[in-house]
Structures are given as C-alpha cells and as structure tokens.
Amino acid sequence: MRNFVAANAAIGSFIIGVLFIVAGIGAIWTPYDPLGISFRDKLVPPSPGHWLGTDEFGRDVVSRLMAGAATSVWISVTTVVIAVTIGILIGVTSGYSRGWFDRIVMSLNDALLAFPGILLALGLLAVLGANKYGIIVALGIAYAPSVARVVRGTVLSIREREFIAASRVVGNSEAYTMMRHVLPNCLAPLTVLTTSMFGWVLLAESSLSFLGLGVPPPAPTWGNMLASARPYIGQAVWLAVLPGLCISITLLGINLLGDALRDRLDPRMRDRT
Amino acid sequence: MEKNLLSVDSLSVRVTGIGLDVVKNVGFTVQAGEIVGIVGESGSGKTLAARAAMGLLPPGIATTGGSIKFDGEEIIGIAPRRLRQLRGSRIGMVFQEPMTSLNPSMLLGHQLDEGLALHRRLPEAKRREMILDMLQRVGMDQPERALGAYPHEFSGGMRQRIMLASVMLLRPALLIADEPTTALDAVVQRDVLELMVGLTREEGTAVLLISHDLGMVARYCDRIIVMCRGEIVEQGKSDELLARPKHPYTRKLLGAMPKRGADRSFPKEEQPIVSIRNLVVEYPGRQKLFKRDPAHRALHGIDLDIAPKQVVAVVGSSGSGKTTLGQVVAGLVKATAGEVRFDGAPIGRDQKAYWDYRMNCQMIFQDPYSSLDPRQTIGQIVGEPLRHVRDMGTAAARQRVVEVLEEVKLGADYANRFPHQLSGGQRQRAAIARAIVRRPRFVIADEAVSALDVTVRAQILDLFTELQNRHGFSCLFISHDLGVVEQVADRVIVMDKGRIVEEGDRSTIFDAPQHPFTRKLLSAVPALQAAPGGGVRLLWRLDAPEGDPLSSVQKPANRPA
Numbered sequence: 001m002r003n004f005v006a007a008n009a010a011i012g013s014f015i016i017g018v019l020f021i022v023a024g025i026g027a028i029w030t031p032y033d034p035l036g037i038s039f040r041d042k043l044v045p046p047s048p049g050h051w052l053g054t055d056e057f058g059r060d061v062v063s064r065l066m067a068g069a070a071t072s073v074w075i076s077v078t079t080v081v082i083a084v085t086i087g088i089l090i091g092v093t094s095g096y097s098r099g100w101f102d103r104i105v106m107s108l109n110d111a112l113l114a115f116p117g118i119l120l121a122l123g124l125l126a127v128l129g130a131n132k133y134g135i136i137v138a139l140g141i142a143y144a145p146s147v148a149r150v151v152r153g154t155v156l157s158i159r160e161r162e163f164i165a166a167s168r169v170v171g172n173s174e175a176y177t178m179m180r181h182v183l184p185n186c187l188a189p190l191t192v193l194t195t196s197m198f199g200w201v202l203l204a205e206s207s208l209s210f211l212g213l214g215v216p217p218p219a220p221t222w223g224n225m226l227a228s229a230r231p232y233i234g235q236a237v238w239l240a241v242l243p244g245l246c247i248s249i250t251l252l253g254i255n256l257l258g259d260a261l262r263d264r265l266d267p268r269m270r271d272r273t
Numbered sequence: 274m275e276k277n278l279l280s281v282d283s284l285s286v287r288v289t290g291i292g293l294d295v296v297k298n299v300g301f302t303v304q305a306g307e308i309v310g311i312v313g314e315s316g317s318g319k320t321l322a323a324r325a326a327m328g329l330l331p332p333g334i335a336t337t338g339g340s341i342k343f344d345g346e347e348i349i350g351i352a353p354r355r356l357r358q359l360r361g362s363r364i365g366m367v368f369q370e371p372m373t374s375l376n377p378s379m380l381l382g383h384q385l386d387e388g389l390a391l392h393r394r395l396p397e398a399k400r401r402e403m404i405l406d407m408l409q410r411v412g413m414d415q416p417e418r419a420l421g422a423y424p425h426e427f428s429g430g431m432r433q434r435i436m437l438a439s440v441m442l443l444r445p446a447l448l449i450a451d452e453p454t455t456a457l458d459a460v461v462q463r464d465v466l467e468l469m470v471g472l473t474r475e476e477g478t479a480v481l482l483i484s485h486d487l488g489m490v491a492r493y494c495d496r497i498i499v500m501c502r503g504e505i506v507e508q509g510k511s512d513e514l515l516a517r518p519k520h521p522y523t524r525k526l527l528g529a530m531p532k533r534g535a536d537r538s539f540p541k542e543e544q545p546i547v548s549i550r551n552l553v554v555e556y557p558g559r560q561k562l563f564k565r566d567p568a569h570r571a572l573h574g575i576d577l578d579i580a581p582k583q584v585v586a587v588v589g590s591s592g593s594g595k596t597t598l599g600q601v602v603a604g605l606v607k608a609t610a611g612e613v614r615f616d617g618a619p620i621g622r623d624q625k626a627y628w629d630y631r632m633n634c635q636m637i638f639q640d641p642y643s644s645l646d647p648r649q650t651i652g653q654i655v656g657e658p659l660r661h662v663r664d665m666g667t668a669a670a671r672q673r674v675v676e677v678l679e680e681v682k683l684g685a686d687y688a689n690r691f692p693h694q695l696s697g698g699q700r701q702r703a704a705i706a707r708a709i710v711r712r713p714r715f716v717i718a719d720e721a722v723s724a725l726d727v728t729v730r731a732q733i734l735d736l737f738t739e740l741q742n743r744h745g746f747s748c749l750f751i752s753h754d755l756g757v758v759e760q761v762a763d764r765v766i767v768m769d770k771g772r773i774v775e776e777g778d779r780s781t782i783f784d785a786p787q788h789p790f791t792r793k794l795l796s797a798v799p800a801l802q803a804a805p806g807g808g809v810r811l812l813w814r815l816d817a818p819e820g821d822p823l824s825s826v827q828k829p830a831n832r833p834a
Binding site: 095160162163165166167169170171172181184185 | 292445551600601604605628631632634635636639640643644646647648654657658660661707
C-alpha cells in the first residue's frame with residue numbers, strides 16, 4: 001500500500017513535470033510555426049516530417065499541442081490562483097466571524113454555486129468578451145464559490161477546536177489566530193481541492209474553446225483543437241485523439257499529485273511514509 | 274463449583290497487519306449469574322478480549338489461539354449463523370457511547386422490537402407489552418410515549434437505560450457492558466449502574482463489566498480481573514484484591530487513585546487575586562422564522578473570590594455551568610452581566626487592566642488531542658505566549674521554553690516534535706507548559722485530567738501540585754471528578770443548574786456537606802482508605818449510618834431486591 005502511494009506520487013509528479021516543461025518550451029519555441037498554414041501539407045498522417053501529422057490547414061500538430069499546452073497551463077494556473085485567493089479570503093473571514101456577515105456572504109456564495117460553473121463562466125464570458133483574460137476572470141469567479149465553501153466548512157470545524165481557544169487565551173489577535181492557526185489547518189483539504197480544480201479549469205477551458213467561446217482561433221488550445229478536429233474525425237483520427245489524450249493524461253497526473261500532496265502536507269501523515 | 278457460563282482459555286488476539294499481539298494468553302471464567310469486572314487502562318486489551326467473546330472483533334484483528342466457550346459451546350470458528358443466534362438472545366452487549374449506539378433515524382419502538390422480533394416468535398401485541406414492561410423497569414416515566422420517540426429526544430443517561438432495556442428484553446444469560454457509564458455524569462452513572470445490577474440480579478444474568486474505573490468495578494463486581502498490556506496480571510475476589518493486591522501493577526493502579534492532599538492555610542485578610550461579582554451568562558435562543566426562542570441562562574449571578582496561591586475547585590454535573598464559568602473567567606465567553614476583577618481592577622472596562630489580566634491568566638484545556646495545533650512543533654506551541662512578553666528576545670524566549678519543558682519533565686528535545694508524536698500524558702504536559710511559560714499568576718484548568726488514564730492522571734496531578742507549589746499561581750480547577758478535586762483543591766465550589774449551591778474549605782465540603790446536591794454528588798463517588806497489608810479499602814461516602822464508616826462497604830448487589 002505504501003509503495004503504491006509512493007508510486008502514484010511519482011507518476012503524478014512526472015506527468016505534471018513533463019507538462020510544465022513542454023508548456024515552458026512551447027511558449028518559446030516550437031518545431032514549426034503553430035499558426036503557419038500550408039495547404040500542400042493538409043491532413044498529413046503522422047510521419048517523420050510531422051511526428052503527429054498536420055491538421056486541415058496543414059499546421060503541425062506537435063507545434064500546436066506545445067503552444068496549446070502553454071496557453072492551457074497558463075490559463076489554468078492563473079485561474080486557480082484567482083479562485084483560491086478569492087475563495088480563501090471569503091471562506092476564512094466568513095467562517096471565522098460567523099453571524100450576519102457569514103449569513104449574507106454565504107447566501108450570495110450559494111446563489112453563485114447554484115449555477116453550474118460552466119454556465120456561469122459562459123454568462124460572464126458574454127460580458128467580458130471571449131479572449132484569454134476573459135476566460136481567466138470568468139472561470140476564476142465561477143470556481144471561487146466552491147473554494148469558499150470548502151474553506152468555510154473547514155474553518156468552522158477548526159475554530160471549535162481547543163487550540164483556537166488556547167490562542168485567544170494567550171492574547172493573540174483574531175487576525176493572527178486566523179493566519180497562524182486556522183489557515184494552515186485548512187491547507188490539507190484545500191490542496192486536494194486546488195489540484196483537482198486545476199483539472200476542472202483545464203477541462204472547462206477546453207470545453208469553452210470547444211464551444212467556440214474560448215481562446216479565439218487561430219491560436220491553439222487543446223480544447224479548440226479538439227473542436228476543429230470534429231469534421232475530420234473520419235479522415236484524420238489523430239487530430240481528435242491527440243488533444244483528448246493530452247487532456248486526460250494531464251487530469252490523471254493532477255489527481256495523483258493532489259492525493260500525494262495531501263498526505264505529504266499533513267505532519268500526521270508524514271511519519272507513515 | 275458452579276457451571277462456567279463463559280470460559281476463556283489462553284486466548285490470544287493479534288492485529289494481523291502489523292503482527293502486534295494485543296491480547297496474550299488470557300484466561301478467565303464467568304459463572305452463571307456472576308458479575309465480573311475487567312479493569313485496565315487504554316491499550317490493555319480489555320475491550321478486545323471481551324469483544325472476542327462475542328465474535329465482534331473489528332476487521333484486521335483476529336484471534337490467533339486459545340478457546341472461548343460459551344455455555345459449553347466453542348465460539349472461535351463457530352458458524353456465523355449460529356453466532357448471530359447467540360448474539361442478542363444469549364449474550365447481550367451495552368456499549369460506551371449512548372449517543373451513537375442507538376440508531377438516530379429509527380423510532381425507539383421499532384428499535385426495541387428489532388431484536389425481539391428476530392429472536393422470539395411472539396405476536397406483536399405480546400412483544401409490545403414486553404417492551405413497555407421493560408421500559409417501565411428501567412425507569413422511563415412514559416413508556417408509551419417513548420415508543421414513538423427518536424433517540425435524540427433523550428439525555429445520555431436515559432439513552433443508556435433504553436440501550437439496557439433493549440438488551441435485557443431478550444433475557445440474555447450474559448451481558449457484556451463495555452464502559453457503559455464512562456460517558457455519563459457521576460450521579461447518572463451511579464443510577465444507571467444500580468439499575469443494571471438490579472435488573473441483571475432479577476433476571477439471573479451474568480455480567481462482564483469492562484471499565485477503567487477500579488473504584489466502580491470494585492463496588493459492583495464479585496470478582497475483578499486486572500489487565501495490563503494484553504495480559505491478565507491479577508484476578509481475584511473484589512475485596513481481597515483491593516485489600517491485598519499482589520501484582521505491582523495492581524498496586525500502582527490502586528496507588529493512582531486520588532487521595533486527599535495536605536491542608537494548607539491562607540491569610541484571611543489578603544485581597545483576592547480574582548474576584549467575580551454577580552456574573553450572569555445568557556446564551557441567546559435559537560432564531561425561529563418569526564420569533565426567537567427564550568434565552569438560556571447558563572449562569573445565574575455567580576460571586577466568587579480566589580485568593581493568591583489558592584486552588585479553588587468548581588464541581589458539578591454536566592449542565593451545571595462550571596465550564597461556562599471557566600470560559601467567562603478566561604475571557605472566551607462574554608458575560609451578559611456582572612464583572613470580573615483582577616487585582617481589584619475590573620477587566621471589562623479598563624483596557625490596561627484587561628491586558629494585565631490577559632498576560633497573567635492562562636488556561637489548561639481538557640482534551641490534549643485538540644488543544645495543541647497539529648501543525649506546530651511543541652517548541653512553537655509552548656513558546657507562542659512569549660510573543661506578547663515585552664523585552665524578551667528570541668534567545669531568552671528559547672531559553673524559557675527549554676526551562677519550562679524541563680519543569681513539566683518533557684525535556685528540551687521534545688521542542689522539535691509534533692503533537693501527534695506524543696502520548697496523551699505528554700501532550701497534557703506540553704499544554705501545561707504552554708499555560709505556565711509566561712509565569713502567570715492565575716491558571717484556569719478545565720477538566721485538565723479528565724481525558725487521561727488513571728496512572729497518567731496521577732502523574733499529571735502530582736506535576737500540577739508540584740508546579741503550583743513552586744510558582745504559587747492561583748488556580749480555578751474545574752472538574753466533575755470529586756476524587757481529583759479532593760486531592761488538589763483548597764476550597765471547593767459546588768454548582769448546580771448555573772448557581773453555586775455550596776462552597777467552603779475542602780475538608781468542610783467533603784466531610785460535612787450540607788446541601789442535598791452536594792451529598793448526592795459525594796455519594797456517587799468512592800473514597801479510599803488505606804487498609805492493613807498495603808491494600809486499600811473502598812468507602813462510600815454518606816452511604817453509611819453516621820459514625821460507622823466501615824459498614825458502608827456494602828454492595829447493592831447483595832441487598833434483597
């Protein structure tokens with residue numbers, strides 16, 4: 001069991017490591033220009049010239065996947081950071097203060113949660129405009145409520161523990177207690193949520209791009225590559241399979257890493273591995 | 274020689290995953306109609322030994338040897354079908370936690386009927402009659418109403434009675450009671466035990482009573498089995514075992530029972546360090562749709578003075594308001610009315626007085642598993658109060674932490690450990706270190722030893738007394754455990770329903786209690802008297818006619834029913 005956990009952690013870190021490296025390289029250099037159209041090389045199957053073939057405009061799929069990884073990773077990371085920051089802020093203050101403030105904030109939060117995340121993001125995108133920044137802000141706002149919920153729930157259970165009372169008896173201010181004792185103890189559930197949210201956002205970004213509301217073409221993302229592959233699925237199956245595979249493997253890696261991180265970040269679990 | 278109802282022979286139980294033997298070569302018998310107690314601290318294997326007898330070992334734990342015979346029938350390796358027939362109908366079990374052992378989503382009537390319908394082929398009307406009769410016998414006021422009620426409508430004591438009723442309905446030959454009253458108040462505990470013993474006497478049911486509380490077991494059991502680290506170290510008749518304990522561990526257990534400490538005197542005229550006047554705390558009622566429930570008054574005007582260097586104990590049953598009192602005095606709960614003065618200055622109004630008080634008042638909490646932040650090291654936890662000490666540099670603070678860790682007998686190398694790496698007793702030492710690191714003049718201890726094992730509790734109490742003598746802090750010592758209070762307190766306050774019903778010097782309260790509630794509390798708790806031969810004798814306060822304390826060693830079990 002223990003080896004199993006360690007292996008999962010290793011696989012997860014490996015996948016995510018590779019993803020970040022590829023995304024990093026993809027942001028600077030790609031074998032071909034990911035936007036370079038060449039009608040002569042239209043729908044070339046994987047071959048020595050184009051390892052993973054070309055698409056309907058003759059653009060190199062490897063280059064587009066790399067560039068797409070860069071865009072997707074950047075969007076996902078910034079979105080998660082935004083969602084988690086907003087969520088922690090709302091969750092901790094609301095859970096720790098309780099009373100009317102908590103009631104109002106959480107009612108609003110629940111109202112937002114009642115919308116499916118994607119639907120909320122779609123609505124926000126209609127207002128913000130379909131571009132990279134629009135997606136980041138829309139998804140960030142769409143996913144913040146679930147972070148706030150989880151954080152508040154954890155805060156509510158932690159603030160009843162005796163070490164919080166102990167901190168108050170010592171004379172620590174509320175803000176110090178919150179930062180020093182409440183927040184660190186929320187981290188374990190939050191890490192898991194954050195990593196899985198990275199996955200959701202990646203998926204949401206892909207879905208939005210697939211629906212034509214994401215990063216506008218010709219700029220590649222895994223989602224819009226998947227979308228544009230649809231008409232050619234009979235002739236060029238690699239066009240649909242490859243971005244899909246990238247998305248699934250990344251999600252797998254994220255989930256494995258999330259579980260491993262949760263165990264690692266908890267001092268009680270550290271001794272057991 | 275009577276027939277053995279349950280005979281356990283060289284039983285071993287192992288945690289299979291890590292190959293740890295938790296019960297080693299244990300053998301004992303229970304005869305029909307007998308009451309036998311198994312005593313031990315946590316980890317002694319007492320619960321597992323009893324559970325094995327019912328085939329109720331948790332997954333991952335299995336018997337590795339020996340035999341368990343119930344009424345001549347081997348239990349180990351028995352067909353599951355046959356075991357289910359035995360459970361309930363021949364062997365009943367009462368668990369510790371009355372809050373969780375009843376199904377919260379099931380009407381009591383159905384719950385009580387479940388076992389009866391399964392094991393006894395009787396018409397429904399007859400079963401109902403039996404249930405009502407049994408509920409009456411366990412002291413339910415309105416048995417008819419209880420049938421249509423859910424478990425949450427009853428208090429812990431009532432639930433444990435209902436649990437007992439559901440088990441006794443089937444008239445089992447053997448009742449296994451695993452810490453049946455540990456979660457209950459002393460007074461309620463006594464009522465439930467008396468009931469259990471009375472009921473089983475009437476039905477001729479044998480009882481295997483598992484408990485950490487030697488005093489309680491000694492009172493109700495014919496024979497006692499003492500377990501330590503998976504082994505039986507000693508067994509024998511209750512009186513003999515108490516009077517002439519042979520094994521060192523038994524002696525240690527007996528020695529760990531609280532005894533009255535030395536009397537100390539205090540100058541009368543000195544100004545109290547903390548004085549509380551007319552303290553009222555109300556918790557607002559629950560907000561309903563259009564109106565609010567009436568407020569619940571937890572404290573009705575408390576007056577209390579604590580002299581310098583004095584240990585004042587507050588005792589009372591749960592719901593008496595003693596914990597609320599501690600929390601108000603610690604500043605964790607706001608008082609609705611009244612005031613707390615520290616060194617004569619009211620802390621509510623004056624910011625400087627409040628801060629002065631905050632620096633000088635510290636608290637030791639009940640549960641050492643939740644009072645230490647799991648993400649900080651012991652050094653960080655103990656050192657944290659020093660943040661607020663002016664003119665104390667990092668080096669001086671570190672020096673102080675080491676010093677205090679030595680004082681609580683943990684030692685400097687514990688500073689880098691995390692709470693989960695410490696035992697319960699060590700954690701409580703760390704909690705005490707945190708409370709005294711700033712050298713406070715006043716410490717509140719809220720049930721500070723209640724969560725600890727008997728021998729550990731004795732060590733922590735000794736440590737507390739030693740530190741209190743050395744540093745001379747005053748203490749508000751809140752506890753439901755009269756034995757502990759008798760050992761440490763100089764003065765005793767008895768609380769009931771949010772009011773102080775009696776207060777006085779320790780010896781006055783314990784030797785000449787006036788108020789009926791105090792007498793009731795005291796009568797529920799055993800006292801120990803050293804007996805010739807190195808053992809002890811168990812006395813029940815206030816049970817005996819005046820002037821003849823020794824005749825009080827009388828078992829209710831022997832009384833005619």
